[in-house]
Amino acid sequence: MIQFDSSHAFLKENILDYQPKVNEIHQMIMDKTGAGNDFLGWVDWPNTYDKEEFERILKVAASVKDKAEVLLVCGIGGSYLGARAAIEMIQGLYSGNKTEVIFIGNTFSSTYFKQVENYIQNKSVVLNVISKSGTTTETAMAFRMLKQIMEKKYGKEECKTRILATTDKARGTLKELATKEGYETFVIPDDIGGRYSVTTAVGLLPLAIMGIDVKELMAGFKQAFEDLADADLNKNTAYQYAVARRILQNQGKDAEMLVTYEPQMTMVGEWWKQLFGESEGKDGMGVLPCSATFSTDLHSLGQFIQEGKKVLFETLLLVEHPTMDGLFPHDEENMDNMNYLEDKSLDWVNKMACKGTLEAHEITGNVPNLILTLPDMKAHTFGYMCYFFFRACAMTCYVLDINPFNQPGVEVYKKNMFRLLGKD
Incomplete structure (x- = not known):
């Protein structure tokens, strides 16, 4: 359901070399014995x-x-x-x-x-x-x-x-x-x-x-549970993604930008930022999660990604089949010189923009890219994606030997706020 591609990421370690550690952590997740295990109810x-x-x-x-x-x-x-x-x-x-x-x-x-x-x-x-x-x-x-x-x-x-x-x-x-x-x-x-x-x-x-259709959403959630039940890094795409994130952090990439090319998935990026930021951002460790929607944000962030300080890697969250599509029309006068796109699918144009951007960022900009591809944006896929990221997040945190399920840091601002508000 979710394809993973690390061939554009310049990984200096082999993902498969992490298999012994992944086996150990996988068993810890399934047995609910790791740090914060009282919050592992989502596993089953x-x-x-x-x-x-x-x-x-x-x-x-x-x-x-x-x-x-x-x-x-x-x-x-x-x-x-x-x-x-x-x-x-x-x-x-x-x-x-x-x-x-x-x-x-x-x-x-x-x-x-x-x-x-x-x-x-x-x-x-x-x-x-x-x-x-x-x-x-x-x-x-x-x-x-x-x-x-x-x-x-x-x-x-x-x-x-x-x-x-x-x-x-x-x-x-x-x-x-x-x-x-x-x-x-x-x-x-x-x-x-x-x-x-x-x-x-x-x-x-x-x-x-x-x-x-929440029944379909839960069916997708369950399918991911079944698909990701094997710790084998040749098969488990969530663990592949988790390990790749750790390798990139080892290579000095301390920020991850989740990129989508669909405006209707912008809030997926916001949800993902809380999941990973609150789970792994502690003990002076973790990757800073940020997100962007291309091509829109290319006109604001593209310059930094391409030529700025090399602190980040991108994770593209792509969609194979859009919810809706259409064809670009012909215009007799062609004053905008856009007839070269006539009869082309709008989604095809979006995908070509993605392909061109990936090439620019990877080859010219030397920015590592991980690619996750969803089949569509339906309820079943959303449920599957949730479990995929839950499992990946737990793995990536346990590799760092930190508790993925607490958030002690957020209590500090609350105490200060309550003091200023006059709360006893």
């Missing part, structure tokens, strides 16, 4: 996910999506990035879906919140609030204000069917509030961290409300 989640809750997600989604002109997804980090990445990748940016999704609770911006408030004033709204504890500041602030807006508009009784809470199964501020108010609740598993949670209710509920 394709088989162990709560089937009863899954059916309830489908049922609730069907019951609310007809009343939702706007679905508000209130969460931050892993509580929204995966869902947004999936919705945009699978449905595109202008899908014509009768339900519009707005992501909120992921910023302190007063302007953003007030503009959303004004926009939804005369629209039918359903709100999905997502927080393990219910006390994440950005999300908690937005939810309090949205809850009051919706109660004023609909009344407390109707809000029981319009507000959905995804939170801890038994405890926490949001769980207590949801139980008190009578909201339908869904579970964030204890053993799956936020950045690995898109195939739990965290992502599946908003995706189902938006009309995405």
Whole structure:
């Protein structure tokens, strides 16, 4: 499902030489014995996910999506990035879906919140609030204000069917509030961290409300689990990618730019940045994850990539079959001198731009490139891609002997912020 090509990466070590280390770490992942093993629930989640809750997600989604002109997804980090990445990748940016999704609770911006408030004033709204504890500041602030807006508009009784809470199964501020108010609740598993949670209710509920085939998504997730069950580096593309990343870092490449040529996959890059940045960026180690959408960002970043300091490598996340395509038209006057492209596929033009850029960056710019190729941008492929990156991320972190599942550094800014805000 995902092809891997390292032939453009100038690797000075052989990926296969890492086989003994990969065997050891693979067993550690499968047995859940590595650092942070209490957050390895995603490993066998394709088989162990709560089937009863899954059916309830489908049922609730069907019951609310007809009343939702706007679905508000209130969460931050892993509580929204995966869902947004999936919705945009699978449905595109202008899908014509009768339900519009707005992501909120992921910023302190007063302007953003007030503009959303004004926009939804005369629209039918359903709100999905997502927080393990219910006390994440950005999300908690937005939810309090949205809850009051919706109660004023609909009344407390109707809000029981319009507000959905995804939170801890038994405890926490949001769980207590949801139980008190009578909201339908869904579970964030204890053993799956936020950045690995898109195939739990965290992502599946908003995706189902938006009309995405979550059964297909989970089928792709499971296929990746099966395909990547063998540690053999001749077969396991996720481990090949993980090892190649480590080799490139050993060669002094401390930044990785994930590049897509599809605007609808820009948020996949944002989701991927959290997954890898929060997992391996600790103990003074890790590769800085950044992302770009070409050819758009070639007009801003291309010069640095081509001729700037050689600190980065690129990982191209390419798509074999676009969601839609068309032919470039003929023009009799040809004043723009573009007739040389007539009757050419628009996707073919995109792929030729990719080919030319790869040649420029690799051969002239001496920039290493890894290539990952997806078959399409459908739900099955998204699910497969998620598991692929989960497994690759765990491997690349364990090779560094660091815990992929904690994030102690993010607590520092929170303590400073709370002090400045006057919180006890």
